[in-house]
Amino acid sequence: MEYARIILILYIVAFFVLIIIAIYSWLYRKDLKKTTGELRIPLPGISEKILFAITIISILSLIFVGATIIKFFY
């Protein structure tokens, strides 16, 4: 029982960390585009694509972890 509770807590922590990563990478990508626009320098396209990919992966992982947590209670 103790083992299961610890695993559940780890999943909940992972859930919130994924939320933070998703929000941070999305906000950072937006601000990076705005900053390079202000400075009139080329946007580092590969960084922008990677940040977008990270946002998508975090959201998908978030959904999966959320479903796993719900499954724990049933």
Place this chain on the structure above:
Amino acid sequence: MGRVKMQKTRALTRWVNDPSKVLPKETLLLRKRNHWYLLVQPLSFATLIFFAAIFFISYFFFQIFNDLLLFIITLLIVLMVYINTVIKFLADWYCHFYVLTSRRIMEITYKPLFSKNMNNVIINQVKSTEIDVEMEGMLAQLLDIGSVIVTFDRPTHQQEFYMHSIKDPKSVGFLLTEQLDQARIDNIESPVWVRTKDKDNRLRFIEEIFPGESVRLA
């Protein structure tokens, strides 16, 4: 083609990439970033921490908690944090540069989502006393990295403009010397009198402080 004005909107450095004259008699001369070598240490440190974290979570989720799914999710989280950190280091380096025009020297330090700083020195409003070029160490000599320090002497205090770890600092130093030598203080705007901190000698002529530099009134 009409005159392009400096906009007060968010496009503060509209003219940074524009080589044409934007303001009367102003020409963009130089735009330089810090040397890429400055990225080596923080990226190496981040990579080391990343591999240490992988080792730790492998041990934790295979030896203590035998849970493959949680291991994959944690590995994914660590990988995304690492990539975000690397991108932040690269973006901070990319958006930090020095600009020299015929009328001003600027240092622009934009860190997306964190901070924005712009240091602007108008050449014909200051008097430059010293331009130093520093290149210390074997690596600096091999990679041609150095710093350029411009010291300004104002009647009441000194200021320094520091260009840190740039490539080919010698040519930048020479270019700065030429520009600062050519800058002329506007005689009409230059003060004839200067208020000093000396109680016995409150007001002094500019000529006393800078002998030979007489101010002619229009």
